[in-house]
Amino acid sequence: MQTLHATSPDDYAAALTAHPRLLVDYHKDDCPGCRMLDVSLRKFAAEPAAANLVLLKVKMETLGEEFFRGLGLRQTPTLSLFADGSEATRLPGFQTPAQIAQAVARL
Template identity: 65%
Template sequence: MLTLQAHSADDYHAALRDHPTVLVDFYKDQCPGCRMLDMALTQVARTPAAADVVLLKVKLETVGETFFRDLGLRQTPTLSLVRDGNEVQRMAGYQSPAQIEAALAP
C-alpha cells in the first residue's frame, strides 16, 4: 500500500484523480481513535487486500476544518474508500483490520 499525505485540497483531489483506488484516512493529532486506526491501517497495509490501494492521509490541522465540513465529515477518524473518483464507502470511527480488509474487497 502506497501512502501519500494531502497537505491541501488540491493534493486531495489530485490523489483521487490519479489513483483508481484510494483509502482516505481523515484524522487529527490529538485523537486516540485516530492513533488506534493508524495501527490497524499499518497491519492492513501488509495484506494482499491492500496491494493496489493508495492510502491518503488527510490531517485536519493541515487542511483545515472548512475542508472537512465541506466534505460532510463529522468526526475523526473517518475512512473513505474512493474508486475511480467516486466515494463508495465511508466508515466513521475506529475500524478493525478485518473491517478495513472487508471494505477493500472488490
C-alpha cells in the same frame, strides 16, 4: 500499500483523480481513535487486500476544519474508499484491520 499525504485541497483532488483505488484516512493529531486506527492501517497494509491500493492521509490541522465540514465529515477518524474518483464507502470511527479488508473487498 503506498501512502501519500495531502497538504492542500489541490493535493487531495489530484490524488482522487490519479489513483483508481484510494483509501482516505481523515484524522487529527489529538484523537486517540486516530492513533488506534493508524495501528490497524499498518496491519492491514501487510495483507494481500492492500495491494494496488493507495492510502491518502488527510490531517484536519493541515487542511482545516472548514475543508472537513465541506466533505460532510462529522468525526475523526473516518475512512473513505474511492473507486475511480467516486466515494464508494465511508467508515466513521475506529476500524479493525478485518473491517478495513471487508470494505476494500467490496470495491
